[in-house]
Amino acid sequence: MTSAIKIPATIPRAAEGQVAPENVEFGAKPSRADELRINEIFFSLQGESSRVGLPTVFVRLTGCPLRCGYCDTAYAFHEGKTRQLVEVLADVAAYGAKHVCVTGGEPLAQRACLKLLSALCDAGYSVSLETSGAIDISAVDERVSRIMDIKTPGSREVDRNLWKNLDFLKASDEIKFVITSEADYFWSRDLLRDRRLNEICPILFSPSYGEVDVAQLAEWVLRDRIPVRLQVQLHKVIWGEKRGV
Numbered sequence: 419m420t421s422a423i424k425i426p427a428t429i430p431r432a433a434e435g436q437v438a439p440e441n442v443e444f445g446a447k448p449s450r451a452d453e454l455r456i457n458e459i460f461f462s463l464q465g466e467s468s469r470v471g472l473p474t475v476f477v478r479l480t481g482c483p484l485r486c487g488y489c490d491t492a493y494a495f496h497e498g499k500t501r502q503l504v505e506v507l508a509d510v511a512a513y514g515a516k517h518v519c520v521t522g523g524e525p526l527a528q529r530a531c532l533k534l535l536s537a538l539c540d541a542g543y544s545v546s547l548e549t550s551g552a553i554d555i556s557a558v559d560e561r562v563s564r565i566m567d568i569k570t571p572g573s574r575e576v577d578r579n580l581w582k583n584l585d586f587l588k589a590s591d592e593i594k595f596v597i598t599s600e601a602d603y604f605w606s607r608d609l610l611r612d613r614r615l616n617e618i619c620p621i622l623f624s625p626s627y628g629e630v631d632v633a634q635l636a637e638w639v640l641r642d643r644i645p646v647r648l649q650v651q652l653h654k655v656i657w658g659e660k661r662g663v
């Protein structure tokens with residue numbers, strides 16, 4: 419879902435005054451319930467959402483049951499290593515950062531993702547989750563900011579939207595539409611109005627990279643005066659579209 423520049427996890431542990439996972443028991447006995455399939459862990463700038471530009475540790479989980487036409491992280495569908503939860507927490511801690519984003523793939527496709535999210539919150543991080551909107555979010559820790567997609571027709575996965583998820587969103591969450599065409603824009607705008615989505619949480623409209631010109635999308639948003647935040651993927655502005663940036 420989000421990609422950015424990778425830096426090896428060799429940075430010393432959190433320095434004085436930085437957030438560190440003090441509640442983590444690094445000596446805990448490994449268990450299958452604590453296993454996660456991890457594609458990559460890296461440190462970069464958040465490229466999307468209201469947290470855009472914030473230095474963030476990304477934990478990308480392997481696997482996704484969807485196949486969106488615009489997916490830019492297909493390498494996360496299968497690639498990855500099995501890691502214990504405590505190992506993942508130690509890797510995150512090594513960066514000494516405040517913000518952590520759990521992404522994919524579709525992170526909620528792995529059961530242990532819920533434990534990871536709660537453990538990160540317990541450790542004092544500001545945690546966000548990027549999720550497709552196709553999997554039940556009701557059990558996600560309330561302290562997590564959920565950035566949830568609503569899949570448009572142009573994604574080719576519109577039938578996967580789990581509409582009951584809207585009942586579980588809170589003001590600190592965000593809904594994201596990736597717009598692939600003018601038809602997608604109209605569909606998203608009308609859904610926003612009909613369901614009053616902006617009364618639930620902030621709404622993000624993002625142009626599908628290479629499919630919709632951002633200036634065109636800006637014109638539509640301004641013309642219709644809809645209550646959304648237009649966003650571009652900052653990491654692609656800075657580093658272009660390539661893996662690991």
Ligand code: SF4
Pocket residue numbers: 419482483484485486488489490491492522523524550
């Ligand atoms: S939900 Fe869609 S865009 Fe996100 S990882 Fe899966 S296939 Fe890719």
